[in-house]
Amino acid sequence: MFDHLSLQCDDLDASRRFYEAVLAPVGVSVAMDFGDVLGWSGNDGVPKFWLGKQTTGGTQREIHVAFTAPDRATVETVHQAGLDLGAEVLHEPKEWPEYHPGYYAVFLRDPDGNNVEVVTHA
Template identity: 85%
Template sequence: MFDHLSLQCDDLDASRRFYEQTLGPLGIAVTLDFGDVLGLAGRDGVPKFWLGRQTTGGVQREIHVAFTAPDRATVGTVHRAAVELGAEVLHEPKEWPEYHPGYYAVFLRDPDGNNVEVVSHS
């Protein structure tokens, strides 16, 4: 659906720790590090999710971003990784039948206040 997505972060180091630890179970990791900008890639190695230092000023508005997990067990692994970091859990892993049968997701808050979802559709 999208080619890439970039978020500006107030604390790039904290955001890097959050995303590397919580998305590691999905095979997502930092593959490019330009100092003030980080490129994260999945198993294909192509950076599609970018983090950068806040540069435009002003108040950041909450963004919602969802990452696909291959199964419910991986959603649970992501949840545990986020809890280890002390991240805020918005919604514990559960099925959301109002979206569709089999929609199983956890919702987390990243260091910049964004709503990060990890979902399995099986």
């Protein structure tokens, strides 16, 4: 639905460590590194998720972003990666039938306070 998404980070190095660990299980990694801006992509190699240093100032507001996982085992792997990083777990992996049957997700807090979800619809 979206072409790309970009987030500004207070600590780009901490955010990079978080997203490298959490997104590796779903096949997302840094495809472009401009030093103060990182472009992340899946298997197609086209960056669609961007992280950059905070440049506009002000207070960050929580953003919710969800990444697709192929199966429940991958959601569990992401959960463990978050735990290993010491990330806040907003919601443990579970099925959310109020969304639809088979909606299985984990919700983590990134270093900037954003709500990061990894979900499978299988």
